[in-house]
Amino acid sequence: MPMYKAPLEDINFVLNDVLNAQSLTQLPGFEDATPDLVQSVLEEAAKLCENVLQPINRSGHEEGCHYENGVVRTPKGFKEAYDLYKEGGWQGMAFDPEYGGQGLPHTIGFVLEELMCSSNMAFAMYPGLTHGAMNAIRAHASEELKAQYLPKMVSSEWSGTMCLTEPHCGTDLGLMKTKAVPSDDGSYRITGTKIFISAGEHDLTSNIIHLVLAKLPDGPPGIKGVSLFLVPKFLPNENNEPGVRNGVMCGSIEHKMGIMANATCVMNFDDAKGWLVGEPHKGMRAMFTMMNAARLGVGMQGLGVASVAYQNAVVYAKDRLQGRALSGTKAPDKVADPIIVHPDVRKNLMQGKAFIEGARALGYWVGMMIDLVEKHPDPVARQEADDFVALLTPVIKAYFTDMGYEIATNSQQMYGGHGYIREWGMEQFVRDARIAMIYEGANGIQALDLVGRKMPQNLGRLLRRFFHPMQAELEQSQEDAALLEFVIPLAKAFGKLQQATAVVAQKGMSRPEEAGAASTDYLRIFGLVSVGWMWLKMVKVAREKLAEGTDGKDSFYDGKIKTARFFVEKMLPEVDFRFKSLMSGAKSMMDLDAEQF
Amino acid sequence: MPMYKAPLEDINFVLNDVLNAQSLTQLPGFEDATPDLVQSVLEEAAKLCENVLQPINRSGHEEGCHYENGVVRTPKGFKEAYDLYKEGGWQGMAFDPEYGGQGLPHTIGFVLEELMCSSNMAFAMYPGLTHGAMNAIRAHASEELKAQYLPKMVSSEWSGTMCLTEPHCGTDLGLMKTKAVPSDDGSYRITGTKIFISAGEHDLTSNIIHLVLAKLPDGPPGIKGVSLFLVPKFLPNENNEPGVRNGVMCGSIEHKMGIMANATCVMNFDDAKGWLVGEPHKGMRAMFTMMNAARLGVGMQGLGVASVAYQNAVVYAKDRLQGRALSGTKAPDKVADPIIVHPDVRKNLMQGKAFIEGARALGYWVGMMIDLVEKHPDPVARQEADDFVALLTPVIKAYFTDMGYEIATNSQQMYGGHGYIREWGMEQFVRDARIAMIYEGANGIQALDLVGRKMPQNLGRLLRRFFHPMQAELEQSQEDAALLEFVIPLAKAFGKLQQATAVVAQKGMSRPEEAGAASTDYLRIFGLVSVGWMWLKMVKVAREKLAEGTDGKDSFYDGKIKTARFFVEKMLPEVDFRFKSLMSGAKSMMDLDAEQF
CATH class of the missing domain: 1.10.540.10 (Acyl-CoA dehydrogenase/oxidase, N-terminal domain)
Known part of the structure; x- marks a missing residue:
């Protein structure tokens, strides 16, 4: 276990x-x-x-x-x-x-x-x-809806969902068929089927509040005609307790690869009563409020699963006795050495540690920026923070979840055959981690969001929120000779990120396909450079702490510096690969006719 | 489905x-x-x-x-x-x-x-x-055993197993506890427990022939005291039909992540009757006969799963309508374009195609070499072929299965949320593919086999069987200007492989840890270069065919050339990454104390 x-x-x-x-x-x-x-x-x-x-x-x-x-x-x-x-x-x-x-x-x-x-x-x-x-x-939502629903949700009495996907449309929500018809009392009647609704139905709460995308009769076609509605499972009665059952019903639950304990529901809305949230036809905007936060949350899922999988890989690597160290026996009193002595085992573990700790710093930093967006008195500071969050949201969603799956897989690998056996629990991490690459916008969509939406936004203003402070930190850090082993490779990777940005922006203007073709490589480079930046920050803190005296925590800070070294030597060079792939352009992937696949 | x-x-x-x-x-x-x-x-x-x-x-x-x-x-x-x-x-x-x-x-x-x-x-x-x-x-085995058992197995009447692993030892078989005691009649009595025995018990055949590693009482300690025994589930009677039940019993089957339809058994041997196969204490040698073939077979599993997953990704990508092509609508008569128009979808599919077709050529080539080993009249040719097979066995096992899992995962990704639902069948490919990275020697062990055993063998003779003909083919090919776009990047990658070989061989001599640390990067480089070589061969054939006239198959050969281009532009550059990581050496992965993880 x-x-x-x-x-x-x-x-x-x-x-x-x-x-x-x-x-x-x-x-x-x-x-x-x-x-x-x-x-x-x-x-x-x-x-x-x-x-x-x-x-x-x-x-x-x-x-x-x-x-x-x-x-x-x-x-x-x-x-x-x-x-x-x-x-x-x-x-x-x-x-x-x-x-x-x-x-x-x-x-x-x-x-x-x-x-x-x-x-x-x-x-x-x-x-x-x-x-x-x-x-x-x-x-x-309106003040009435907020007053009626939020306290019940904040207290965990009622839960909520997001109902977007339909059988024929996930990414392309403009194809949606669910309809909303206005009633005389200002409410609406919602009819349609939604699929893949996480937590759509369950026995944990007395009511479930669905936020449902649907089309009004007079809406423009496509994505611009979509509105958002609040549809409770039970209509609240005069005491704001669950009253009459609404016309919403779970038709079935999916049998999935993982997250088995979370119900993924087909939700049938049959003339269900609902209320408009936000303006008519502006449902996507409201949905994105939910979705952007959800995307960051999914990124943290990737980090979370990586973290627990890694912890268990470390436990096993210290415990499992198999073979002897190549440099000579390490545990002569035992029948074999623990496998953590083997270089390749360590490489696997170091990859986990270097990703997790770097991603943790980056993820929490974005969390702090959200606090600035909400609370900072200065609107300029709020805007800057918002730009930073908007830029990094697709990076955190896609890079963290790709890596979450990779680290979960690597950690399972540590267990050998035992990793494949359900009882040991490692396979669950892999299966759970897998969904995070898919939902809330598949990772390919995140990459398109980065190159197609975030990159050009306000003439590259979002990018500058990242590039300028990183540039400044690299310049300032290079004055400390002890940091050069980190600064030099990171500066090179950063240079490639900037160069890739220029190329994608330029090519993408004349041929949008080029931006699409570059997108996943570009996002990966962005992820690696961002996490690399965090490692530079962490090394600097660790060195300061060690210089100041650490109250017996030398080993912790020393571990940070060594892990940073691993990151720049063994993981950051992936930038070279992705850069070269990106620079070769779209041609080789667009050249084949569909029948040639 | x-x-x-x-x-x-x-x-x-x-x-x-x-x-x-x-x-x-x-x-x-x-x-x-x-x-x-x-x-x-x-x-x-x-x-x-x-x-x-x-x-x-x-x-x-x-x-x-x-x-x-x-x-x-x-x-x-x-x-x-x-x-x-x-x-x-x-x-x-x-x-x-x-x-x-x-x-x-x-x-x-x-x-x-x-x-x-x-x-x-x-x-x-x-x-x-x-x-x-x-x-x-x-x-x-002895002639008697061969005559008694082989025809029954060849006809599929009886099946077989390999019983190596025990609860406390997988990789390190020297720790084995299963014992064999000689009987007066020349047979042995086997007692012990084996785990993870694929096909250890089932209802497909009337008898199951277990090949079991066990220790004789007088054996030297460790791996050198291990012998191989043939232990049938039913002892054959005088008509060579299943007779008395032997002391071997399946204690339970594992609940696994995948390959659900194959029974993975705990096998208990309790004073079971068996016969020695090969010489006493030389069990590992006999086992390796089985294992080397099995490792190649597992490599082909990786290829096989990748192939079917890719096929289904292509079907879905042509069928699923979602969004419009960035370069302008492609299917104006439909509500949206099929997703195969999107560059990143194509990148995903091209990766599958480029790996699968390249790996297929490499895998079958090794298959041909095995035929030469068995049948070639010239002992020199036999030895050369044998060297080639020995060298490439760990590459095919590890690189093909790592990629099998990656392609299965990528193909699942094509399906969006549907890929996560069991009903659609894509998640099975991922779960099945996963085991191939683990069994028959986990992929990290394959990498050690490559750098620690195959590389130094006979002063690098095995490597020369690969390097010399590849060098010759590159040199010969560079004379054709039309091939340069393939030859130049491949020659660079090949140069890195040679350089990495020299570094690993040299460093590994003084510090075996360095070879261990380099091993997985090295194997990956080897895999990429080998498959790249296959693409060069395939391009040459495709160009010849197109020049000669193809009987209406121009599109097939044209697809080969374009896919080769994708491979060298988008996949081969991974060599740069792995090379840089490899060259940075063991230090950053060995530096941490175990407690610092």
Whole structure:
């Protein structure tokens, strides 16, 4: 059975030493979010994840959800775990106090997301979807709807969903068929079928609030005619308790590769009563509020699964005795050495460590930027932060989830044949991690978002939010000779990123196909350079700490420097490969006729 | 439901045009293996795979094997399919006629392996294991054992297994505990527990012949004290029919990530009667006969799964309508364009095509070399072929299976959310492909075999069997200006492979850790360069054919040239990445103390 220990030491390092998250206390509303408070919140979160969610992760995978006559039963222990989650007030931790939230920074929400996905990704999706729905309601719904629904969702009493996909359309939502017809009382009647609705039906909450994309009769064709509606499973009665059953029903649940404990539902809306959220035909805009947050959340899922898979790979590599070290016996008292002595085993583990710790810093940094977007008094600072978040959202979604799957696979590999056996739990990580590359916009779509939308936006303004400070940090860092081993390769990779940007921007203007062809290579380069930047920051902090004296934590900081070295020597060179591939252009992939495949 | 069509056109191209497989008819015993005969055998094989094995692939995945009281039941339809396989005489197709085989070239056996693994990998493993056992018996057992067991196995009446792994030892078989005690009648009594025994128990055959590694009482410690034994499930009676039940019993079957329809058994040997195969304490040598063939077979599994996954990705990419081409609408009569118009979709498909077709050529080439090893009258030619096979075995095992998993994953990605749903069948390919990276020596072990065993062997003689002809072909090809776009990048990659070889060989002598640290990067470079070489050969043939006139097959040959271009532009540059990583040496992966992970 896999174990999980929330990596609080590393999390505190990132928050306090690297990102200076205590600066958030200067923002209005975050005055109380001191490192001490954050620390105690995270300790409680760790307990929930380690003691409540992790122990039902594998059993949930084995049992799965069960469907009968429209009713979905979650696996054993999920309801009890959800009740503890609810009692802890976790759903509202980083949400507006006006609706019952605790108003802590989103940064801490990002940490919680990571820990929950490490311990039980399928469980984490239930409150995760609610969170997305809460955000969209708060940003776009009327005051009445907000007052009626948000407190119930913040308290975990009711949960939420996002209903976008239909059988014939996922990426291309303009093809949507679900219809909304206005009623006289200002509400609407929704009819249609939605598929792949995570947490669409379950037994954890007394009501489920669906946010549904549908077309109004007078809407323009395609994506511009899509509106967003709030459709509760039960219509609230005068006491705002679940009343009459609405015309929404789960038709079936999918049998999937993973996230077995999360119900993926076919939802049938049959003249269901709903209310418009936001303006008519502006549903996609409202949906993107939900989706952008959800995409970052999915990126954190990739990180979370990588983290727990890596932890278990390390445990096994220290424990499993097999063969002798090539440099001579290391454990003469044992029948063989633990496999962690073998270089290739270490390479595998180092890859996990170098990705996870670098991605953690990058992910939390974006979390902090969201806090700035919401709270910073200066509109310029808010805009800058928003640009940064918008730019990095596709990178975090796609790069983190591609790597999540890769690290989960590599960690499973450590176990040899045992990794393939369900009982050992490693195969679950791979199967769970796989979905994160697909949903909330498949990773290829993220890459298109990066090159097609984020790159050209405001004449490259978003890119400058990243390039300028990174350039400045590289220049400043190169003055310290001890940093050169990191700065030089990183500066080269950064140069390639800039060059690739120029080429894609230029080619893409005359032939959009060229941008599309470059997109996944470009996103990967962006991910590698971003994480590399984090490693430079972390090395600098580690060196300072070691110079100042670390209170017995030398080994921790020393490990950071060594891991950074591994990253630049063994992982960052992937930029060379992707760059060369990107520079060769679209021709070789567009040349074949469809019949030649 | 996935489809499968045996890619006979491409197979014939590889066999007849690229590898000149008709030259095999000049070897004694293969006189009849003309292209016509091979063609008709392959057409029959395609029918079996498309019509019998493929239709029970997904149902086998869903149903899995069932265990009760030592008895294993295979999924519905497996017994009937096995009977058809048996009737077709497929088990003996490439086996010695002396024991009832048809004596066709191993090359054709490689093709059959690919087709069977494309259509039903879990099924293919049953005869695959038998094949491995047959090889070991033929090479090492006494004449009596051969006469008694081989005809029954060749006819598919009895099946075989390989029993190596124990709970505490997989890679490091020297730790083995299973014991063999000599009896007065020349037989032995075997006691111990083996795990992960594929096809260890099932209902397809009337007897199962286990080849079991065990230690004799007087054996030296470690791997040098291991001997190989033949242990039948039922002891043959005087008519050579299954008689008394032997002391071997399946204790349980594993619940796995994939290959659900193949029983992975815990086998308990309790004073079971067995016979020595080969010399005492030389069990590993005999086992390697089995294992080397099995490793190549596993490589072909990777190719086979990649091939079927790719085929289904292509079908979906042509069928699924979503979005419009960036270069302008392609299907104005439809609500959207098929996704194959999108560059990144094509990149995904091209990667599959470029790997699969290149790997197919390389795999079959190694198959041909095995035929030379067995049949060539000239001992020098035999030795040369044997060197080539030995060198490429770890490359084919590891590179093909890593890529098999990658292509299966990429192909699943094409399906968006549907790819994650079991019903669509794409997730099975990923789950089945995963095991091939683990069993028959995990891929990290293959890489060690390449750098630690194959590279230094006979002062680099094996490497020269690869380097010299490739060098010659590059030199000869560079005289044709039209080939330069392929020759130049390939020559550069080849140069890096040679340079990496020199560095690893030199560093590895003083610090074996350095060779271990370089091993997986090195193997990957080797795989990329080998497949690149195949693409050069294929381009040359395609150009000749186009010049000669192709009988209406211009599009096929044109596709070859374009796919080669994709390979050198988009895939071969990975060599740069791996080379840079390799050259940075072992330090960054060895530096961390175990506690720092």
